[in-house]
Amino acid sequence: MSTPSPVGLLLDVDGPVASTQTRTVPDGIVATLVRLAGRGVPVGFNTGRSADFLLHSVIGPLRATGLPADAPFFAVCEKGAVWFPFSAVPAGTLPEVTVDAPAPAWVRTDPAMALDPGLRERIWELSRERAGDLQFVDRTKLAMVSLEMRVGADQAAYEAVRDDVAAGVEEMLAERGLADEVRVDPTVISVDVEHRSSGKDLGVDRCRALMAEAGVPVPGRWFTAGDSRTDYAMADRLHAIGLAVEHLDVRPADGIPATPYPVLTAADLAGRGVGNAEDVHERAGESLLRWVERDLLD
Template sequence: MLDLGLLFDVDGPLASPVSRSIRIPSILDDLVALTAAGVPIAFITGRSDSFIRDSVIAPLMDVGLAAALDTPGARMFGVFEKGGSWAPITTAGLGEVTVDESVALPASIVDGVRALVADGFADTMFFDESKLAMISVEQRTDVSTEAYLRAQSAFNDSAFDLVAAAGLGVRLGERSAPDAAGNVPFRLDSTIISTDIESVLLDKDRGASRALDYFAGLGALPTVWRSIGDSRSDYLMADHLHGAGFDVAHVDVRPADGILERPYRVIVEGDLIHDEAGAAFLGYWVRRLDASGDRGARVDVAAL
């Protein structure tokens, strides 16, 4: 058995940021193979539970995930909306979703941002109706990156003004509008394909903690962990693992944004980026698995 645990961001290392889907078949096959070999795998994402159910778990089921998860010691977990909701992943698929209502935005703000998108930004972005604890507004797939990023800047300013006017307390980059008590409990967080409006308590370290707690409840934890992501905030997964005393390295699949200095190793996959880098990373560990001889003793994935 490989002494290994994996925490994955989804957009970038697994799903193409262009197609928003897992387009490289080996990613699915290798995730199933490692699951069957007893490697605990968690998806720590800003995406909703419905996106992970449809775009990640469903295609994994098509290539044998249920049989892999039926193997003794197999563990898989999903943390969505950066820790705002979570669910186990079982032989039946995505399990019951738990939502942390304490970090959810008021319905009036949700409605206000939905109207903002519809009235002024629907030609470049859409309001994600699947989110349960945060607000996400995402680039339309038929819009160029350049056009979206121009519109995103204007949207961010308008959304900041909307939340600040409601008196909630919000931050956008260096701008801050505290609430009546002087607190700033919410923030706007932009990526290359979306803007999230979320509680400041939500982030990838919170998701990592939730996943480790779940895995620990099912058995001993590996001593070696890898976190994989394409954003600077994804380093927080490795930060949590390092702080908890694990042997950890972070795999940065978009290093052009700047590799952060950390007390643990940061891995890049040569010139590969995004899901091509994610596929290369998974392929390396499946080759290690094959060399160890564990794979055949677990599940013959190729026969599923």
């Protein structure tokens, strides 16, 4: 077995890695991730995003910048319902992965976490009725249902229709007797409808299993990063199994909860000589990656 990296990373995608405004990954983050891959740092992308989004918005740019084929990078999508190692993705043109066609064999899914197709269609219809052009349905989700703000839409206007749609979906679930099985999770840019077993803690377990299958040694020190309270579940899970972890909150405006592990913000990273104290979202995420590369690997 190879020598373990001194550090591992578990990253939410929207916010710490991809811009919530453009849905793209900045070049600086792409380049830093490729360098970390070359140094054997395991990275799990633990996200509510779909496999298709990871393929085209994360893996595509990373490969174009020189990501090694055997990089210890892993994708856990749809909050644990879909997962795969980057190394399983064939070279060449990346496939489209949508709910309308069978997924590639290397994309793993949990059928027990998939919403019923009839319910999915009714939720999509509700979104069209209540949100109009401010929100679109994400047909790349294989298990959960996501209704997402259109790029360029006014944030305040979107949040009003988002909350109305979320309330409508909750009423629908209650009428169908599904409220104990399925939950509604409004985010900054979406309404996610998902199985209650979904979560970033499940994503940690999926990622650890992928690492074990690939023979990647588990680092003793971890950093997690996210932009919402639900992302703290990554650090909670790592701490619970006895691993040293620090969590970067890239959008601490909601307040930082009490935790048994350190919580970082952009201000903390600025104090360590990277980024600016006022950075949020992907700018703070890039600062974390730069700090790990500069101070923990040399």
